[in-house]
Amino acid sequence: MNQRAGLSRLKAIGRFVGWYGVLIALGIVFAIPFLWMFSVSLHDLAGVFADPFRWVPEELRWSNYVDAVSLLPFGRYLTNTVVITVCVLIGTVLSSSLVAYGFSRLRFRGRDKLFALCIATMMLPGQVTMIPLYIGFSKLGWVDTFLPLIVPAFFGSPFYIFLLRQFFLTIPREYDEAARLDGAGKLRIYWSIILPLSRPALATVALFAFLGTWNDFFNPLIYLNSPENATLTLGLNMMKSQVMGTGVTQWHLLMAASLLVMIPNIVLFFVAQKHFMKGIQVGGLKG
């Protein structure tokens, strides 16, 4: 009996070690690029090119971080990025949740067809709509302002609408009926019942929207012209581009700046991780 228990205990330990071994190995694989970035950010340029590469440089050049942020108007770009991201975050969460509420709670003719149409817009590649959108925004006089980057967020995003609709469908309708008996209207139910119960899904949408906007390079590239309006991603690109087509990117400074730009992403992910996982699972994206 004792032998059997010991054997099964050994098996359990073996499984534990096996799984964690695989997970740790995968974790290392995924962490290597990040560790390389960090290591490069502390080298000088020659060290970046050294063969073999030294993971821990002889001299740790923390001054690279200062040099990187002084090469660009980093504060200005940070402010621009924060303004755009916060506005997009608010717009995305408000508009997508409102539309998802309509698709999940209200009954009207053609609702499901409209929903399918909304989802179908995800199939349109950005390259197809780029020039018409640019022409439209330029006719409105919005090019080189933040408006083309912010205003579309207030008209819902099909992916987030889908995610939130799936979550809203899991909330029992009895809550709505009870609220209705207390005299609540449709908007009151949305605001006071559905939204508070949907925090994990809203956190997921907010996190996706944050990451998408904070890291967005293409849209700011297209719509912003003046250097003073640039975002952090455009700023990083300015460190990469070369004068007269020749040159070597200052990789050590670029990696230092990139790490600084990544910090909010990493912090936010760890802070919102619990809500994020729950939102993904309940929101219908679970495999």
Place this chain on the structure above:
Amino acid sequence: MTNRAAALLAFCLIGAGCGGKTNDGAGEIVYNSSANAVEIQALQSELPEFARESGVSVKLNPFSGQEKLYAMIAAGQAPDIFYTNAAVRDRLAAEGHLLDLRDVSSGDPFLDRLWPQVVEDGRSVDGGLYSMGNWSFTAGVYYNKDLFDVAGVSYPDTTWTWNDMVGAAEALTKDADRDGKPEQYGLFIPSHFIEVFEQMNRTPIRKNALYVSIPDESAEVYRKYLDLMDKGIMPDLLTVQAMGMQAVQMLAGGKVAMLVEAVPNQGLIEALQIRWGVAPIPRFGQKPPSYFRSGSGGLSISARTADPESAWKALKWIIAGASIYQPNPVLRDADFVGGWEERYPQLKDSGFRDVWNLSLEHNGGDLRSFVRYSSWTSARILSLLQPEFDQLWAGRITVDQLRSQIPSINEQVERELRNDVTRRHWKPEFRDAVEAQLARLPQ
């Protein structure tokens, strides 16, 4: 709820308002500089003085890549001054998007300050002048002097040949454990520099050709290039890609002893912390040399600019006045070599002066693939040809097999060009010129 929503909306609108203004200010010239932090800073610090002196206010719109440029052109909001290369310039000119610079430059003594090639390279098939070269460079072989000294190989001189280079590369290749993977290679020639050697081998290349041809001289160079990899004195291109190494990285780290690169190459000069020199591209036997000199692109002015005269003034200042671009090699009166030696003292005694002067003395122009083929067909040719070259450099096909693909590539290119001529909204003089070229083709 209403108050909160209103507050959020107000916040968003305030945020959105921080985004500055549109750049359609009257009397302002918008210049699409490259998106480089150093370049932007340098230009911005000098623009106020230029505005005071010339009365022309220049606003920077720094970005790289053509997607945005095309979107801006489509919206009628192209920057007043922007960079075009030969592959796109003629098409934009044919579609009426570029100003013919003859309208603003006629009789301007500034043209006399430029090397004649710079002006000629800006002309299109209708005789119009649509861009003004703003920079030029040649190519050379950078080498690690310490590795040459250790191997007892003498440094290259100005008359060295391909065979001399191969001999040096063999002596410089080190494979101590004889596993076929040398710790140190003698040489690396990035594949996009192959044209420089075709040029030196006197390949009869006709500029602006509608179709691909691979003359015997080119084929000979391709075979020699493949030989370098077969002999193991040059890392094969797949290995370099797999190692994720940049060419400069290999020279700086001692992985290769010689590297073919642009001359001058500012970033390379700044990155190299070894004792190095630079030699001209080696000759092919007794053939007279023909050195590469870039001349494929330049600054164009939008046809929709509100003030062509001011745009021209700004363009001239960018080429000849803005300090970040000085001394500019497109100017005949600029002491380019002296200026660069002053900026980078390591260039003195490096061989840079000889390389530069030889390229002026035996100027073979720019015969890179996107210049070699006409603007009307180059994009299509390169998209069809590049996969074949990838196969060739990977050793999956032979040079003869590559050459056997050429007729089918040309047939496809001709078919598409004939369609283009009838469908595209080109100005008549451009359509006539291309149709005339098509009519002269053997049926």
